Amino acid sequence: MRSAHTAQQVREAEEPLLAAGPEGALMKRASAGLATALATYLGRVYGARVLLLVGAGNNGGDALYAGASLAGRGARVDALLLVPGRVHPDGLAAFRSAGGRVVDRVARVDGRPRTAYDVAVDGIVGIGGSGPLRPEAAEVVAALDGIPFVAVDVPSGVDVDSGRVEGPHVRAALTVTFGTHKAVHLVDPGAQACGVVELVDIGLYPPVAPIEALQATDVRDLLPVPSPSAHKYTRGVVGVRAGSDRYRGAGVLSVAGAASGLAGMVRFVPAGAGGGQGPGVVDLVQAAHPEIVVGEGRVQAWVVGSGGGEDAAEQLREACRDGVPVVVDADALAEVSGPLGVPAVLTPHAGELARMLGVERQEVEADQLAHARQAAERYDAVVLLKNRHTLAAHPDGRVRVTTVGPPWLATAGAGDVLGGLVGALLAAGLSPLDAASVGSWLHGAAAAFAGRGGPLTASDVARAIPDVCARLLR
Template sequence: MRSAHTVAQVRAAEAPVLAATPEGALMKRAATGLATALAEFLGRVYGARVLLLVGAGNNGGDALHAGATLARRGASVDAVLLAPDRAHPGGLTAFRHAGGRVVDAPRGPYDVAVDGIVGIGAAGGLRPEAASLVASLEGTPFVAVDVPSGIDVDTGRVEGPHVRADLTVTFGTHKVGLLVDPAARACGVVHLVELGLDLPAPVVEALQEDDVRGLLPVPAPDAHKYTRGVVGVRAGSDRYRGAGALCVSGASTGLVGMVRYVPADAGSAVASLVQADHPEVVVGEGRVQAWVVGSGADDAAAEQLRAALADGVPVVLDADALGVVDRPLGVPAVLTPHAGELARMLGVERAEVEADQLRCAREAARRFDAVVLLKNRHTLAVDPDGRVRVTTVGPPWLATAGAGDVLAGLVGALLAAGLAPFDAASVGSWLHGAAAALASGGGPLTAPDVARAVPRTCARLLGEP
């Protein structure tokens, strides 16, 4: 099942959200949406065996009302009440009247288990009784109500036992923990049920096709190569020749009018490799609107960065260049670390970054006064002003050598074309993931495949054949 969200940006709000309609009406909408999603997930309702894990409060009430709907349609529905004295009264009454059974323990096997244990107000992992119950159902597919129980909804952290859902049916708006890893990994497919809520300002956004289409730099009818922008690349070394060539590949995807490549050494073999792959690229110094620095730069990173900063134009820093940054750069900048690189920049262990990705990326954005593009399964673009966008497109096959070099070049091209650093980072990450999905076709791919697919991805986005 794909997300039912229909507006452009996926907007994630911190809990709680504000209701614009009475609670009873909201629960009815939520439960109806949950029951519909469960029916689609099951493929059939009549004769299906369903288990509800019901905690206290409205989350359990949603599960009970949805279970009642399925029971009326011929499903066999059991419910285990984890807090019998605090089960939602209306939901429990409706469930029993529909023929649902309250049981002390699962009587499996079941076709699906519905996680209605805790909702958005909970903190920390599952309590021992709930954790034991969930563990006993290993092998049974889970559908989570609003959020998988045990994740941290507002930060994306996971601290302790939690539900791993195959499907999460969320209500009103996406929550931060549904988009930001590691919590997002526990959510499976996310399906949004609209409730008509008055929502607070989003703290995380995920660009969708309409957003990217609106931000993509498209040439004016009278454009020429210089008005479209020139991006410069200072990357690669004799030790890492391919990184420089791949970074140029990401920059030379047609999003700017020209690409310049400046090798670390006058006689560098990287320049020959770049020209062989990209005869359109100009090798040598010249005016640019943005620089990309660091991919495979090795010992030349510091000098390449110094030379780029001397021009006073926006910069993208990747790989080796990240290791020489210890303060704000004084120009608009995008930093593109993976978790290990960000850990070194912050002086912490990699495990800390992986467990608390949003907080660490925010800290780095503030410390270095730069947009931080934290590369991961769900890549985060974090602006120093607090804005956050998460990229959720891109297949697992994108975890391949050289993909980050391509991404750095692509972001640099968007900077040179005139996008602000936050937009260049988030749009570049989205195009990178979408191009990988197009190039992959469900199978393996390599970094050059991603670069070659960017023009086709843009053409599809713009509605061209």
């Protein structure tokens, strides 16, 4: 499991090592890992052209020591000191001793900086920084447009603990971080500025993290695997109240996610107390999924709202009467005004969450972590905020981030499949947080498996879920 700690937690974890180890040992471990990552990224060291952007503090020191290592192996390394009076002194001495050059401007060839360097190393600010780049640094970064950046710990100008991006910042091709991931490495929009994230172990042991990202082994361990004596009822029955005359396909796709094999049975209940939308939707659902049961009955979890239209309010009321966990999606989200009184997973996208919180969509997209947590607390439910990196926020502040899933997953009906899948996991006995995060991971992994790098449909995703589970369990 990838854990993301706060800047304060990282500093507290570093204190024992700084006190116990020789002075500078932690920085040398970090800089050695950075130098190795840079060498791998470049593909060669001898003759490579590297520019260090060196700010005050430890990130600048990491960059200087790594630059010294590369210079000692034949790279041409220049360092631009953005705060000359506050540069790490030992790092600068080591850099100069290895043959590194301190420059006062960005080198250019034919007036273009991109031809002068193979990579720029962002050592401007670290986890102690806040806010966008200062004008002087922003001007230098802008002048290097076209040159790939490798960020030290975090891209400068993004907020470490929230992932907010509020102005000029570095957009890295690679971020090399130390000891543990930070929230910005997982949470958008900041995560988009990180590029590929490489973690270097420097011996930190921080406490339990408030933000996590499930990995394949975590998902495997959480999958509800039936016992040898299991039958369809002990494996859980998931009920689906979805679809309407206008959005019939939503009912089919919601059932498709629920009928992925993770629960023992799927029960489909049409809107209007069992027949208000006529036989059309039922016929479509049964044609696609002949194993489902139509009509009222006992369930262990409900999925409501996908394509519900005017029937969504009734669907939600009926589901909540049973007192079992409920997944609330799409049209039913508009009917949620407070805690539902049952365990719940709410599955909004940014626009829907904005309406639920009474803010603008842009505010949600700019600070996804804070808004997901706020909604989870307000509605006393797990909130699954769907986006490039989907967040599952628990009312107690814990968050799990899904980082798998291709851009092709942004396709009509994919959210309907996700809701049904989460409902099946709830019915099988997973907690709301586990069901939401495992379901989101499986959904993204199934999209990657089904699409194989190309286009896909929501139905493709649903069909791929059993294969992904089988691969995990091998």
